Amino acid sequence: MDHPAPVTVTTHTPGQAGFVSRPVIAPAPERRRRHTDLLRLLPYLLPYRARWLTMVIVAITSLGATVAIPLMTKAVIDGPVRHHDQHHLWTLGAAALAVGMSEAILWFIRRWLVSRATMGVERDIRKDLYARLQILPMSFHNNWQSGQLLSRIMSDLSTVRRFLSFGLVFLLLNILQIIAITAILLALYWPLGVIVLISILPITVTVLHNQRQFTALSRMAQDQSGVVATNVEESALGLRVVKSFGREQYVYDRFDTQVTHLFDIQVRKVRLQARFWTMLEVIPNITLIVVLGFGAAATGSGRITIGTLVAFITMMLSLVWPIASLGFLLSMTQEAMTAADRVAEIFDTEPEISDGPVDAVSGAGRLEFVDVGFRFPGPPAHAGEHDVSDDSAAVTPPAADDSAWALRHVDLVLEPGETIALVGATGSGKSVLTSLVPRLYDVSEGCIRIDGVDIRELTLTALRSTVATAFEDPTLFSLSVRENLTLGRPDATYNEIAQAIDVAQAHFVHDLPFGLDTRIGEQGMSLSGGQRQRLSLARAVLARPRVLVLDDTLSALDVHTEALVEQALRRVLHDVTGIVVAHRASTVLLADKVALLEHGTITHVGTHAQLLATVPSYRFLLAADDELDDAMPEPTWTQDDERLAADERHLVESATDEVCRDRGDRYPSETAEEARR
Numbered sequence: 209m210d211h212p213a214p215v216t217v218t219t220h221t222p223g224q225a226g227f228v229s230r231p232v233i234a235p236a237p238e239r240r241r242r243h244t245d246l247l248r249l250l251p252y253l254l255p256y257r258a259r260w261l262t263m264v265i266v267a268i269t270s271l272g273a274t275v276a277i278p279l280m281t282k283a284v285i286d287g288p289v290r291h292h293d294q295h296h297l298w299t300l301g302a303a304a305l306a307v308g309m310s311e312a313i314l315w316f317i318r319r320w321l322v323s324r325a326t327m328g329v330e331r332d333i334r335k336d337l338y339a340r341l342q343i344l345p346m347s348f349h350n351n352w353q354s355g356q357l358l359s360r361i362m363s364d365l366s367t368v369r370r371f372l373s374f375g376l377v378f379l380l381l382n383i384l385q386i387i388a389i390t391a392i393l394l395a396l397y398w399p400l401g402v403i404v405l406i407s408i409l410p411i412t413v414t415v416l417h418n419q420r421q422f423t424a425l426s427r428m429a430q431d432q433s434g435v436v437a438t439n440v441e442e443s444a445l446g447l448r449v450v451k452s453f454g455r456e457q458y459v460y461d462r463f464d465t466q467v468t469h470l471f472d473i474q475v476r477k478v479r480l481q482a483r484f485w486t487m488l489e490v491i492p493n494i495t496l497i498v499v500l501g502f503g504a505a506a507t508g509s510g511r512i513t514i515g516t517l518v519a520f521i522t523m524m525l526s527l528v529w530p531i532a533s534l535g536f537l538l539s540m541t542q543e544a545m546t547a548a549d550r551v552a553e554i555f556d557t558e559p560e561i562s563d564g565p566v567d568a569v570s571g572a573g574r575l576e577f578v579d580v581g582f583r584f585p586g587p588p589a590h591a592g593e594h595d596v597s598d599d600s601a602a603v604t605p606p607a608a609d610d611s612a613w614a615l616r617h618v619d620l621v622l623e624p625g626e627t628i629a630l631v632g633a634t635g636s637g638k639s640v641l642t643s644l645v646p647r648l649y650d651v652s653e654g655c656i657r658i659d660g661v662d663i664r665e666l667t668l669t670a671l672r673s674t675v676a677t678a679f680e681d682p683t684l685f686s687l688s689v690r691e692n693l694t695l696g697r698p699d700a701t702y703n704e705i706a707q708a709i710d711v712a713q714a715h716f717v718h719d720l721p722f723g724l725d726t727r728i729g730e731q732g733m734s735l736s737g738g739q740r741q742r743l744s745l746a747r748a749v750l751a752r753p754r755v756l757v758l759d760d761t762l763s764a765l766d767v768h769t770e771a772l773v774e775q776a777l778r779r780v781l782h783d784v785t786g787i788v789v790a791h792r793a794s795t796v797l798l799a800d801k802v803a804l805l806e807h808g809t810i811t812h813v814g815t816h817a818q819l820l821a822t823v824p825s826y827r828f829l830l831a832a833d834d835e836l837d838d839a840m841p842e843p844t845w846t847q848d849d850e851r852l853a854a855d856e857r858h859l860v861e862s863a864t865d866e867v868c869r870d871r872g873d874r875y876p877s878e879t880a881e882e883a884r885r
């Protein structure tokens with residue numbers, strides 16, 4: 209059998225081009241130490257260090273200018289003004305003007321330098337976070353609300369950026385300014401300096417007191433924003449259902465409750481901030497009045513000059529803003545810390561599914577399931593809303609042991625080129641089983657081998673270019689038809705695309721306004737469920753895999769289209785190892801043999817005819833299928849099968865009765881008899 213060489217898929221996996229393979233941030237030793245999460249993001253500043261260092265130098269120089277102006281004022285009052293020296297008055301005045309203007313220019317330069325650097329940092333973290341989300345396994349995404357992820361990748365990163373560009377710089381500068389000015393004040397006249405120093409004490413106490421409460425409220429608000437985002441997303445996606453059931457009011461009320469809860473948290477936050485900020489406004493002003501009183505007395509008694517008092521007061525006034533702004537700067541720091549903590553939760557989640565050492569499979573596609581078992585891991589504690597009552601809420605490990613087995617003791621062998629139909633009642637584990645082959649989930653026990661190699665030994669690129677899957681619920685992206693089709697094989701030629709379209713009977717794409725270049729998906733042309741399924745099938749076929757998995761891919765097609773697709777699919781399946789999830793006899797007949805999955809275990813394997821003849825539960829599963837009578841495949845039709853087909857209706861009826869008897873239901877034949885009477 210002629211198999212194409214593995215091709216690179218566009219689905220990014222660790223180690224592929226375009227992805228960051230370096231550890232994006234160092235792992236946290238434990239999740240409780242969340243204040244360090246912000247520090248762990250600081251290395252992102254490294255590529256912009258030259259800009260940052262220049263900015264810090266510029267900022268310190270401009271701080272020097274801020275401090276110099278009151279000292280120059282003192283020199284003017286105590287010198288030229290006191291001695292009526294016109295010449296020096298003009299010189300010093302011009303110097304003060306130059307210092308003031310350079311301070312303004314330095315501010316502009318600082319702001320320009322820092323904005324570019326921090327926007328770059330935001331972009332870099334966002335890219336790494338997105339890459340992380342791509343490599344995290346399905347089990348992670350199952351457990352996280354999409355709105356939570358969205359709010360982390362968008363608003364939390366903006367919060368971190370705002371902190372780095374504004375909060376951090378001003379926090380450092382303001383603290384430096386407070387220290388420098390207090391030192392100068394002490395040097396100018398120490399008794400007044402001590403008064404200023406004492407006034408800083410209650411501010412420090414207030415800051416420490418409010419910090420814990422504010423952090424908890426910030427975390428609550430950010431988590432609740434995630435809940436609101438999830439709600440908006442769900443209602444947008446489910447709008448059709450909401451409208452058809454006339455549940456707009458219900459959905460609105462739910463949204464209202466969540467938004468009101470967010471509002472309440474924000475109001476609590478603002479109330480706390482208001483109390484805190486008031487303290488920070490009031491204390492410097494009271495200090496100013498005290499200093500004015502004592503300063504006037506000291507000037508009157510000749511202990512200090514008027515120039516010193518003016519310089520002292522001017523400097524004290526320049527302290528009001530740095531102290532008052534500490535309130536919102538510290539709030540910003542807390543918000544940035546909780547945002548960094550939420551971002552780090554994603555970075556710290558280890559991708560359980562990662563590359564193995566083998567980068568290619570050499571065989572023809574022999575697929576083996578050896579005593580395969582699988583159960584879903586439980587949700588981690590932080591995957592959604594956060595318990596804000598406990599500030600130290602730590603992440604608990606997934607409770608894998610608590611969940612039931614979705615699959616157990618699955619043994620199955622598919623020879624190269626062989627196709628198996630997977631039949632089972634709804635919820636029996638068919639989709640889970642098919643998801644294990646491309647490692648969307650990893651087996652919990654046993655192993656799956658392709659050509660003798662455990663799939664966990666393969667790189668994800670090698671595995672996913674060997675296996676292609678078409679899902680029942682086909683996802684199309686906001687891209688052109690061509691881009692959607694070539695997702696698994698970007699280098700496909702026009703002829704190959706045309707062949708895949710042919711197999712999937714997706715010729716409708718040629719009638720779209722721009723043919724293959726028509727943009728489809730959420731932001732583009734709307735397609736019907738059947739059209740989407742056909743494109744998804746064409747996409748899987750185009751990938752030219754060695755193992756093709758079709759998870760109930762034809763369920764949305766009308767019988768005529770389905771028959772045409774099946775006819776073409778037979779040719780494709782002839783060349784690959786195939787797993788076809790089937791609910792209908794017509795789909796079953798695409799396969800060489802059938803595996804019956806019952807409660808997560810394969811109980812019977814055989815041909816369709818064999819299982820129909822010998823397994824009542826199999827007959828029951830296909831009993832409602834109207835096509836049962838005439839769906840037998842002509843090429844494999846034997847005389848035995850002819851006889852079976854003749855008896856089929858009778859068998860189905862009695863099998864259905866048998867199963868119903870086991871379940872204690874009324875027999876369908878009884879019901880039919882009643883209906884006839």
Ligand SMILES: Nc1ncnc2c1ncn2[C@@H]1O[C@H](COP(=O)(O)OP(=O)(O)OP(=O)(O)O)[C@@H](O)[C@H]1O
Pocket residue numbers: 350584614632633634635636637638639640641
């Ligand atoms: N993400 C999940 N987390 C936990 N349990 C899940 C998850 N997805 C599926 N299950 C459970 O695993 C079992 C098997 O589900 P699966 O989707 O494989 O059924 P199926 O046979 O494909 O059903 P259907 O024919 O309806 O598609 C079900 O009991 C289901 O509730």
